[in-house]
Amino acid sequence: MKVLATYNIKGGVGKTATAVNLAYEAASRGNRVLVWDLDPQGAATFYFRIRPKVKGGGKAIVSGRRDLDEVIKASDYDNLDVVPADFSMRNLDLMIEGSKKPLATLRRVLRSVAKEYDLVFLDCPPSISLASESVFRAADALLVPVIPTTLSIRTFEQLDRFVEENPEVVKDLDVIGFFSMVDRRKRLHRELLVELRAARPDLLDELIPAVTDVERMGVHRQPVTAFSPGSRAARSYAALWDEISARL
Amino acid sequence: MSEVRRFVVTPTDDPAAVLVRLADELSLRAASSTVVERTFLDTADGRLDAAGVVLELRHPVDGSGSASLVWTEDGRTVATHQLALPEAPRFVADLPAWPAADRLAGLMEMRALVPGPTITTRLTVLAALDREEKTTARVVVDTSVLRNGDDLPMLVELHELRGYGREADRLEKRLRAALVLEPFTGSVAAAARAASGAPAFLPSKLRLALHPTAPAAEAWRTVLRALTDTMTANFAGTIADTDSEFLHDFRVAVRRTRSVLQEGRKVLPPERRDEFRAGFKWLGDITTPQRDADVHLLDYPGLLASVPAERAAALEPLRELLVERQRECHGQLVADLRSMRRAQLGRDWAEFLAGDGAWPADDGGEPGSDAPDSLRPAVVVAAERIHKAHTRLVRDGRTIDDGSEPVALHDLRKDAKRLRYLLECFGSLFPASDVATAVKPLKALQDTLGTFQDTEVQAHALEDMAVQLVERGAPAATLLALGAVIEGVHARGAAARVEFAQRFAAFDSHTVTKAYERLSEDAEELS
Numbered sequence: 081m082k083v084l085a086t087y088n089i090k091g092g093v094g095k096t097a098t099a100v101n102l103a104y105e106a107a108s109r110g111n112r113v114l115v116w117d118l119d120p121q122g123a124a125t126f127y128f129r130i131r132p133k134v135k136g137g138g139k140a141i142v143s144g145r146r147d148l149d150e151v152i153k154a155s156d157y158d159n160l161d162v163v164p165a166d167f168s169m170r171n172l173d174l175m176i177e178g179s180k181k182p183l184a185t186l187r188r189v190l191r192s193v194a195k196e197y198d199l200v201f202l203d204c205p206p207s208i209s210l211a212s213e214s215v216f217r218a219a220d221a222l223l224v225p226v227i228p229t230t231l232s233i234r235t236f237e238q239l240d241r242f243v244e245e246n247p248e249v250v251k252d253l254d255v256i257g258f259f260s261m262v263d264r265r266k267r268l269h270r271e272l273l274v275e276l277r278a279a280r281p282d283l284l285d286e287l288i289p290a291v292t293d294v295e296r297m298g299v300h301r302q303p304v305t306a307f308s309p310g311s312r313a314a315r316s317y318a319a320l321w322d323e324i325s326a327r328l
Numbered sequence: 329m330s331e332v333r334r335f336v337v338t339p340t341d342d343p344a345a346v347l348v349r350l351a352d353e354l355s356l357r358a359a360s361s362t363v364v365e366r367t368f369l370d371t372a373d374g375r376l377d378a379a380g381v382v383l384e385l386r387h388p389v390d391g392s393g394s395a396s397l398v399w400t401e402d403g404r405t406v407a408t409h410q411l412a413l414p415e416a417p418r419f420v421a422d423l424p425a426w427p428a429a430d431r432l433a434g435l436m437e438m439r440a441l442v443p444g445p446t447i448t449t450r451l452t453v454l455a456a457l458d459r460e461e462k463t464t465a466r467v468v469v470d471t472s473v474l475r476n477g478d479d480l481p482m483l484v485e486l487h488e489l490r491g492y493g494r495e496a497d498r499l500e501k502r503l504r505a506a507l508v509l510e511p512f513t514g515s516v517a518a519a520a521r522a523a524s525g526a527p528a529f530l531p532s533k534l535r536l537a538l539h540p541t542a543p544a545a546e547a548w549r550t551v552l553r554a555l556t557d558t559m560t561a562n563f564a565g566t567i568a569d570t571d572s573e574f575l576h577d578f579r580v581a582v583r584r585t586r587s588v589l590q591e592g593r594k595v596l597p598p599e600r601r602d603e604f605r606a607g608f609k610w611l612g613d614i615t616t617p618q619r620d621a622d623v624h625l626l627d628y629p630g631l632l633a634s635v636p637a638e639r640a641a642a643l644e645p646l647r648e649l650l651v652e653r654q655r656e657c658h659g660q661l662v663a664d665l666r667s668m669r670r671a672q673l674g675r676d677w678a679e680f681l682a683g684d685g686a687w688p689a690d691d692g693g694e695p696g697s698d699a700p701d702s703l704r705p706a707v708v709v710a711a712e713r714i715h716k717a718h719t720r721l722v723r724d725g726r727t728i729d730d731g732s733e734p735v736a737l738h739d740l741r742k743d744a745k746r747l748r749y750l751l752e753c754f755g756s757l758f759p760a761s762d763v764a765t766a767v768k769p770l771k772a773l774q775d776t777l778g779t780f781q782d783t784e785v786q787a788h789a790l791e792d793m794a795v796q797l798v799e800r801g802a803p804a805a806t807l808l809a810l811g812a813v814i815e816g817v818h819a820r821g822a823a824a825r826v827e828f829a830q831r832f833a834a835f836d837s838h839t840v841t842k843a844y845e846r847l848s849e850d851a852e853e854l855s
């Protein structure tokens with residue numbers, strides 16, 4: 081089982097869109113996939129039309145009183161299950177802080193489903209905190225959407241530095257950055273793309289363009305490939321998954 | 329994994345009416361309806377069926393979309409794969425890169441998938457939705473027709489979705505109220521096989537139920553007939569070279585036949601026995617070259633793995649040589665199996681096995697007059713032969729020490745095989761648990777002896793091939809890589825040689841001796 085976390089300190093960069101669409105893509109290729117919506121806002125849960133509620137609350141899971149197994153919901157798609165968001169997860173930091181080995185918490189919780197899934201996508205809320213560190217411990221890779229702006233690349237570098245400076249937290253964590261919501265009609269995006277690629281050659285080749293199909297996921301409440309197969313967005317997520325899965 | 333609850337609709341109403349009722353009364357929403365042609369795949373010995381696995385090739389009948397390979401268990405879809413060409417996979421190497429493909433590979437091993445019955449199915453999927461239009465359960469209605477036009481029973485599957493168990497329970501209640509349902513536990517593949525009269529799977533083991541007190545001649549005849557059936561069942565697959573197991577099983581049946589003939593002294597008339605011993609020796613011998621070639625090919629991936637990855641490519645000329653060799657040997661085998669001599673042997677043998685009771689004497693005299701054991705109780709005669717074979721194995725084994733020549737171990741392997749065949753062919757005369765106790769330590773000993781001899785034979789063959797590759801002007805890299813392979817084979821042989829002493833000591837122990845004595849006691853008690 082590989083654990084991938086969509087992660088960025090900033091909100092609104094495409095983390096949830098990435099988690100939902102890549103999970104759908106991976107599942108349709110025969111992987112057994114679980115999406116865990118860690119964001120109390122519950123955007124991923126909403127896209128899957130699932131009620132944002134966890135039996136007994138998120139705390140029961142984090143404390144180990146309830147098995148993750150019991151709160152998993154099937155999505156409408158083969159091989160793709162979801163742990164819904166729960167409003168109590170807004171206190172994830174506090175809950176994790178209160179547990180015995182705070183940093184190992186998520187990893188421990190996930191171990192119970194390791195045999196059932198090939199891939200887990202953790203859809204993270206924006207922030208860097210104790211909860212994030214627990215995510216870093218649990219994940220094999222961070223998927224970091226980067227909007228081509230100077231500011232975003234700076235936050236990506238901060239993350240990189242954190243990973244470098246905290247080897248005890250992030251043993252073997254692969255940080256995979258890629259461009260998200262790229263608008264080629266904007267000159268600034270085009271210019272920054274070239275510039276940033278030169279500065280960060282480790283960013284993935286594939287990028288996710290800014291397209292209305294992705295925005296329409298909120299209307300359809302489906303992954304983009306489910307309602308618009310063959311679209312530019314669908315093809316981009318498929319190609320992105322090719323590149324990421326080759327790297328795992 | 330979420331459960332699939334499966335039912336047969338009884339009696340089968342008009343399928344269309346059933347669907348309308350489900351949609352109207354249960355407010356299920358039609359999600360899809362497709363007609364597919366399904367061909368079920370399995371190994372000739374039904375390994376997938378035995379494990380509850382259904383693997384099928386699906387073609388959409390209206391020609392829309394591509395063919396796919398679908399793997400289900402108890403109605404649950406484990407994996408699917410779109411095929412670029414509508415061609416079924418044959419061997420493990422042809423399976424899609426499914427994450428769980430290892431499980432199938434473990435079941436199939438070296439066996440090929442062969443197409444079984446084909447049916448045409450209309451699959452209608454209906455969804456139960458909640459207020460958010462989220463699917464909470466699915467109902468799949470499956471109406472199938474065989475190639476000959478016969479209908480299979482209509483199936484209704486309730487697919488529970490994980491986390492929505494209560495919704496599934498509620499829906500099941502309503503389904504049961506709307507339709508007359510019986511639980512269905514089999515597989516559609518098995519139902520199609522049964523209904524289409526497809527040939528049974530080849531049995532992987534000899535399954536006999538011999539009568540302990542029946543005359544020995546009858547037991548011998550029953551065993552020899554069963555072995556003949558195995559040869560017959562594997563004949564076509566051997567000729568077609570569908571996979572290497574057909575020939576393997578054919579050969580095992582031949583060797584067991586030879587062994588049963590050998591142990592048939594004083595049970596069968598002596599001249600006829602000699603005649604058939606010679607006949608089956610010939611039949612065994614003509615199959616040996618191809619089996620050796622098959623084994624080299626089966627071992628090849630293992631050999632490849634035993635050399636460093638950068639050297640592996642250099643071994644390609646060896647693989648080509650092996651493939652070429654195997655083809656030549658197969659051609660020769662087919663010619664031999666289709667020869668007059670083989671046909672004559674088959675006819676004589678069938679005639680010899682026909683009828684029952686003891687065989688007439690060679691000179692045409694009273695049945696059993698030249699075979700004094702033929703009318704004694706089968707269990708007593710078998711116990712005597714087992715005792716003799718066991719005594720001999722122990723006696724010969726004790727003479728072997730670290731300084732013994734390899735040939736001594738090869739001979740001991742023959743002793744062990746002889747005993748093993750007796751236990752396999754005549755085991756059903758004795759209580760099953762006593763036989764199992766006797767077989768287990770023997771098997772362990774045989775494994776070691778087998779590895780030792782096989783590695784010797786393999787190393788030898790590879791050395792021969794090295795010479796041939798030199799003659800063909802193979803590059804030095806190939807020969808170097810082959811050298812490394814041969815070294816690895818010798819090392820495995822040496823390890824088996826070391827292991828032998830310990831395995832034999834375990835076999836030559838008080839408890840094992842007791843287990844063999846127990847069989848003689850059984851014979852006394854049963855007769």
Ligand SMILES: Nc1ncnc2c1ncn2[C@@H]1O[C@H](COP(=O)(O)OP(=O)(O)O)[C@@H](O)[C@H]1O
Nearest residue numbers: 091092093094095096097261289290291294295
């Ligand atoms: N590639 C894209 N093109 C256009 N809109 C996008 C794209 N990716 C995300 N969005 C939109 O941007 C908003 C934020 O995206 P989201 O994936 O929720 O980000 P995050 O999870 O990082 O907060 C959403 O309204 C979403 O529909």
Ligand SMILES: [Mg+2]
Nearest residue numbers: 095096119123
């Ligand atoms: Mg989000």
